[in-house]
Amino acid sequence: MDLKSGYPWWAVKNGLMHAFPPLHRDLRCDVAVVGGGITGALIADEFARHGHEVAVLDERDLGWGSSAVSTALLQYEIDTHMVDLAKRHGEPAALLAYRSCVDAIELLAALAARVRDTGFRRCDSLYYASRRRDMRALREEYELRAAHGFEVEWLDAGDVRERQGFDAPCAILSRRAAQVDPYRLTLRLFAQLQRAGVQVHDRSRVEDIQAGSRGVTLRTTEGATVRAGHVVMATGYAGQQWLRKRVARNRSSYAFVTDPVDRDVLGTLRRTLLWESARPYLYVRTTADDRLLVGGEDDAVDVPAKRDRRVDAKARKLRRKLSKLFPELPLEPAYAWAGTFAETDDGLPFFGPHAQHGPRLHFAMAYGGNGITYSMLGAGLLRARVERRRHPLSRLFSFGRLGL
Numbered sequence: 001m002d003l004k005s006g007y008p009w010w011a012v013k014n015g016l017m018h019a020f021p022p023l024h025r026d027l028r029c030d031v032a033v034v035g036g037g038i039t040g041a042l043i044a045d046e047f048a049r050h051g052h053e054v055a056v057l058d059e060r061d062l063g064w065g066s067s068a069v070s071t072a073l074l075q076y077e078i079d080t081h082m083v084d085l086a087k088r089h090g091e092p093a094a095l096l097a098y099r100s101c102v103d104a105i106e107l108l109a110a111l112a113a114r115v116r117d118t119g120f121r122r123c124d125s126l127y128y129a130s131r132r133r134d135m136r137a138l139r140e141e142y143e144l145r146a147a148h149g150f151e152v153e154w155l156d157a158g159d160v161r162e163r164q165g166f167d168a169p170c171a172i173l174s175r176r177a178a179q180v181d182p183y184r185l186t187l188r189l190f191a192q193l194q195r196a197g198v199q200v201h202d203r204s205r206v207e208d209i210q211a212g213s214r215g216v217t218l219r220t221t222e223g224a225t226v227r228a229g230h231v232v233m234a235t236g237y238a239g240q241q242w243l244r245k246r247v248a249r250n251r252s253s254y255a256f257v258t259d260p261v262d263r264d265v266l267g268t269l270r271r272t273l274l275w276e277s278a279r280p281y282l283y284v285r286t287t288a289d290d291r292l293l294v295g296g297e298d299d300a301v302d303v304p305a306k307r308d309r310r311v312d313a314k315a316r317k318l319r320r321k322l323s324k325l326f327p328e329l330p331l332e333p334a335y336a337w338a339g340t341f342a343e344t345d346d347g348l349p350f351f352g353p354h355a356q357h358g359p360r361l362h363f364a365m366a367y368g369g370n371g372i373t374y375s376m377l378g379a380g381l382l383r384a385r386v387e388r389r390r391h392p393l394s395r396l397f398s399f400g401r402l403g404l
């Protein structure tokens with residue numbers, strides 16, 4: 001599956017950080033993880049640190065899938081408002097999802113401190129109303145979150161102008177957000193795992209899976225066999241190819257970075273993730289070297305060549321939109337790209353087994369705009385499943401919520 005246009009930004013920025021050998025022999029392990037993006041890295045780390053023997057296989061170079069093009073804003077605020085999630089799954093479930101995502105930011109902070117040098121930085125998240133008619137929905141969202149003790153602040157138009165330096169009818173300011181270099185985190189984590197004895201192999205494509213009641217056998221294109229007690233399919237947006245019925249829609253997203261910008265010019269933007277109530281939304285973050293990273297303009301395109309042809313026009317449109325808010329910012333795109341992502345109906349991910357394959361083959365589908373946050377939660381959830389322990393998110397993040 002072609003996941004992105006051209007060379008992925010984070011890989012270009014970091015260069016090839018670490019090489020891993022392809023798998024040329026047969027292996028046995030407790031848990032095999034198929035997919036070496038950020039999801040596979042977080043899951044392999046979770047299992048390995050808790051005494052499981054782990055092997056990881058990826059068909060590409062590690063981290064070279066969606067994780068290398070992700071804009072990697074880390075937010076507990078998922079694409080579906082808590083108010084809307086409560087209407088769909090009930091308020092306790094919505095609260096559980098949102099609170100768990102707050103926990104995920106803390107888990108990612110602890111992980112980044114352990115892995116070191118990952119471009120992780122804590123920041124605020126500012127969710128602004130794009131139009132006056134969105135004000136009521138934002139207010140409801142703010143009140144529900146405030147009632148449940150989330151650290152949120154209501155900004156009216158004057159506050160947005162005075163404190164953030166642009167014009168919007170109102171905004172919710174949330175603490176507890178962060179940003180990271182997703183490729184760097186993935187590669188540094190895999191290098192550490194490899195040093196700790198985890199079998200990490202790239203350029204090794206899994207083409208056949210036989211899931212039985214006592215274990216799972218994987219076969220690679222190169223002819224190696226992996227026998228594992230459990231397998232986790234952390235295959236990103238390609239994961240749906242192993243399911244007869246689709247569980248999410250593929251979409252395309254677009255982004256660009258500028259050259260580094262003076263810190264005085266960036267002002268509060270340097271420590272704030274900005275996003276809006278319009279859908280698809282415009283969003284902005286900064287990078288460790290003070291570039292502006294601007295993204296959005298998502299569309300329903302699912303044909304890579306068509307997606308890639310749109311990159312320049314989409315970058316121009318993103319730039320125009322942001323210039324209206326911040327006319328003084330230097331917003332010339334230095335590098336622009338597109339990536340495929342997938343979206344579920346309710347904005348929640350899927351972690352766990354699917355009836356089609358039995359209980360030992362687990363899927364890790366961190367779909368939606370908050371995939372990295374979800375993957376952090378999914379790692380703990382999947383370990384609980386394999387160790388036959390209860391986990392609060394098992395049901396809400398399972399295929400069971402679709403009746404599958």
Ligand SMILES: Cc1cc2nc3c(=O)[nH]c(=O)nc-3n(C[C@H](O)[C@H](O)[C@H](O)COP(=O)(O)OP(=O)(O)OC[C@H]3O[C@@H](n4cnc5c(N)ncnc54)[C@H](O)[C@@H]3O)c2cc1C
Pocket residue numbers: 003034035036037038039040057058059060061062063064065066067068069070071072073074075204205206207234235236237238253254255338339340341364366367368369370371372373374
């Ligand atoms: C443009 C864009 C912006 C995004 N912005 C954000 C954001 O701001 N915040 C956020 O939290 N999330 C964001 N996301 C989502 C986030 O990037 C994803 O959730 C995350 O990168 C998915 O990681 P992954 O490891 O599951 O998938 P990938 O990184 O794609 O890794 C899956 C790996 O599986 C391998 N694979 C697939 N099939 C096989 C096979 N048969 N055998 C062996 N290997 C296989 C692939 O080669 C690939 O390397 C964004 C995504 C995109 C595209």
